[in-house]
Amino acid sequence: MTQLEYAIRIRALTKNYDDFQALKGIDLKIPEGSFFGLLGPNGAGKTTTIGILTGLVRLTSGEAKILGKDVVRDFRFTRKSVGLSPQELNFDPFFTIRDLLTLQAGYYGLDRPLARQRTTQVLELLGLTAKADAKMRELSGGMKRRVQIAKALIHDPPILILDEPTAGVDIELRHMLWHHLKEMNRAGKTILLTTHYIEEAEKLCSDIAIIDKGRIIAEGSPGGLINSLGKSMIKLKVRNWKPSFVLKNREYNYSDDELTIRTNNSVKDMPEIISNVIARGASVEEARVFNSSLEDVFIQLTGKSIDA
Amino acid sequence: MLNRGFLTLIRREIWRFLALYRQTIIPSLISSGLYIMVFGQSLGSRIGTIKEASYIQFIIPGLVMMSVINNSYQNSSSSIIQAKFLRFIEDLLITPLSGLEISFGYIIGGTVRGMINGMLVIFIGWLLTGFTVGNISLTLFIMLLVSWAFSALGVIVGVFAKTWDHIAMFTNFIFMPLTFLGGVFYSIDMLPPFWRALSQGNPLYWMINGMRYATLGIFDTSPFLSVMISAGFTLAFSSVSIFIFTKGYRLKP
Incomplete structure (x- = not known):
């Protein structure tokens, strides 16, 4: 240009x-x-x-x-x-x-x-x-x-x-x-x-x-x-998940039968994550996606809300 | 420089004071009329003539200068400080107008108001006393120089002033004493030598002296020097006001 x-x-x-x-x-x-x-x-x-x-x-x-x-x-x-x-x-x-x-x-x-x-x-x-x-x-x-x-x-x-x-x-x-x-x-x-x-x-x-x-x-x-800076989340309601199970290369936590997995692209990652969970012998009862917004990106980058 | 934007600014400045004629024209007319009647009538008969002019006519050139100085200064200073306070000066600063054009726009607005008021005082003088102008072109020229000078000073003060008090301070503590001590109501020949010498250090004395020469043909000191001193102030104040707007001093952080 x-x-x-x-x-x-x-x-x-x-x-x-x-x-x-x-x-x-x-x-x-x-x-x-x-x-x-x-x-x-x-x-x-x-x-x-x-x-x-x-x-x-x-x-x-x-x-x-x-x-x-x-x-x-x-x-x-x-x-x-x-x-x-x-x-x-x-x-x-x-x-x-x-x-x-x-x-x-x-x-x-x-x-x-x-x-x-x-x-x-x-x-x-x-x-x-x-x-x-x-x-x-x-x-x-x-x-x-x-x-x-x-x-x-x-x-x-x-x-x-x-x-x-x-x-x-x-x-x-x-x-x-x-x-x-x-x-x-x-x-x-x-x-x-x-x-x-x-x-x-x-x-x-x-x-x-x-x-x-x-x-x-x-x-x-x-x-x-x-997409590049925001962090979306996938929340899975799971059964038979054991704390010893590991989801490789994923940032996640588990509590009250719920797995919360951070992702940059929820749509792309969802099938693979569910497959991994099922492969470990657990079952998925419910899956929800929380997409990151521009506001989240803003807060993440500046450490404050735009109104601050 | 004579572009449409510049002419629009001049139009705006003249339009503003004409729309506010009750504040910008009538008061000066009334006060000058009062000065002529009160000072001229009450003191005139006792003083008689000064340099072959009746006292009542002797004071009119000084009153013209008072009116010109106050009005030209007030116009540009108040227009700028209001534009600063209400922030609409930004509407002007973002336009393609140069600093020179903006400062001249404000100066010309004030100059026109000063000259209109000065001419109206002459008219009132003619109406009340039969006052006539000896040299019309020189009168207009001196009026233009002084009006321009004080309008430019108004631009400078308007830019620097942080409150309305700063504008009024110049009028009350500088112009008023200097005008009264500049021989509006007396000839400096009537003063003792020390005070006469001191009066000659007052720039407003020279402007009044020049106007008195142009209108009545009488003078205390050199009329040529009067014109030169007026022109000097015009040049100095104009240069400073152009510099301020060109650099954006106190207008652009």
């Missing part, structure tokens, strides 16, 4: 805040058209990474590129190519939603007729048309979140960066946003998403990177990460 095919390319990126090193040389490659999740506990470095990509944070060393262009040297190009919905809600109290969006479009160089046209489109897309002439302070939290996303979309950038876009929104709106985000991704937009909702990442993202303490500690597709 050539460099230009990466929507976002980060190499050896570091960021120091006085004595604290927030990023310790991270590398990331996000292909064009992908839906990429950046997961990490609070303070892991997600928002700092996004800040560097969008021009809100100054990098200490390393490089970050958007569509092959450096975010510092070619900032006009890179910032035009990116739409950001920041984690924290911000609002300009002086203008209506329509005016805010038109102004935001203007900052990106859209002429007024085009800015107005885009504003109308984006308002409609996010179900904000009825609130177009309201001011931000008159809106609910969910509506404010929609406006944040509308601002990110207003100049129709090829890359969307969404920092916790569904934080604090109700389930209905979350599902609506998921639907829109999937549609936009299908239409060709590259999306970089950070989220506290593992389910969101599993549902939406084609690729994921887990960041902790300023380092990328795992990268891959959700399924791939679960």
Whole structure:
């Protein structure tokens, strides 16, 4: 893959805040058209990474590129190519939603007729048309979140960066946003998403990177990460199993007529394990599978829940 | 530099203060009118003329400068601190606008407010006293220089300020005393030599002196020096504000 095919390319990126090193040389490659999740506990470095990509944070060393262009040297190009919905809600109290969006479009160089046209489109897309002439302070939290996303979309950038876009929104709106985000991704937009909702990442993202303490500690597709790093379990209710029996090359334990066997691939391993148990003279009365989730992988890697 | 994004920012800044005209235009008009009536009418008859101008007309250039300084400074500083507090400055910092364009956008917004207010004070002066401007282009030029300088200072203070108090501190503890001691209500020729020399160290004195020359044709000290000093402040404050936005100082961690 050539460099230009990466929507976002980060190499050896570091960021120091006085004595604290927030990023310790991270590398990331996000292909064009992908839906990429950046997961990490609070303070892991997600928002700092996004800040560097969008021009809100100054990098200490390393490089970050958007569509092959450096975010510092070619900032006009890179910032035009990116739409950001920041984690924290911000609002300009002086203008209506329509005016805010038109102004935001203007900052990106859209002429007024085009800015107005885009504003109308984006308002409609996010179900904000009825609130177009309201001011931000008159809106609910969910509506404010929609406006944040509308601002990110207003100049129709090829890359969307969404920092916790569904934080604090109700389930209905979350599902609506998921639907829109999937549609936009299908239409060709590259999306970089950070989220506290593992389910969101599993549902939406084609690729994921887990960041902790300023380092990328795992990268891959959700399924791939679960398969390679997660530990599923097979629980067998058995009869006539003796503690002296051994299941070779398996990590397991036995108590109360139940064998618990850890596995990386429960579907593949199940027949072989049952055969081994029966071969030792025991019988299997019941078999259950507990599959590992992305959350398990996350906890295993970071030692804490994503909400920590 | 004259791109659409930059023009949009200027439009936003002007639109903001025009929408808030009850806070940004009317108060200055009322206070200047009061100064003219109270100081001019009550003291004017006792003082008579200063350098061939009636006292009531003598104070108007200083009032114009007061209004220009306060309004241009207030506009950019309050616009920036509000954008910082409510975090919508991020909406601007992520756009393709350069530091130069953002700082100039804010400066021009403040400059326009300063000039509108200055011109309205002249209008009030004309309405109440028949005040007329001798040299219109020089008046506008000095007004532009001073307005730009203090709008740029407002950008700097707005970026550094952590509370609204920091903004007000400049107005109350620096501009107000310097304006009053800068010869708005008197000629420094009326002061003893020591105080006259001290007044010449006050930059606002030079700006008022320049405006008085441009409008009434009278002056205490060199009008050329007045223009040069005003231009010097304009250049210095502009350079610092451009530097701040270009480097992202105190705006980007």
